[in-house]
Amino acid sequence: xxxxxxxxxxxxxxxxxxxxxxxxxxxxxxxxxxxxxxxxxxxxxxxxxxxxxxxxxxxxxxxxxxxxxxxxxxxxxx
Numbered sequence: 001x002x003x004x005x006x007x008x009x010x011x012x013x014x015x016x017x018x019x020x021x022x023x024x025x026x027x028x029x030x031x032x033x034x035x036x037x038x039x040x041x042x043x044x045x046x047x048x049x050x051x052x053x054x055x056x057x058x059x060x061x062x063x064x065x066x067x068x069x070x071x072x073x074x075x076x077x078x
Contacts, residue, residue: 024061025053025056025057026056027061028055028056028057028059028061028064029052029053029056031061031064031065031068032052032055032056032064032067032068033052034068034072035067035068035069035070035071035072036052036068036071038071038072038075038076039071039072039074039075040075041071041075055067
């Protein structure tokens, strides 16, 4: 039965709960991008994305969550 998804893309459950299909760095990148999005920073360029990926590569998950929380919290105070 076709799922309607492109082959090779992870399911929402895999993104949310983790799986071998979603590398840890990708999840960290998503957390950081979500924090920036909640702060209203949507117009990021290629250099910005590269910087976010560098952070995701170097930080552990609890630190990524703390870093992502700062802009998200600041964006909520506008």
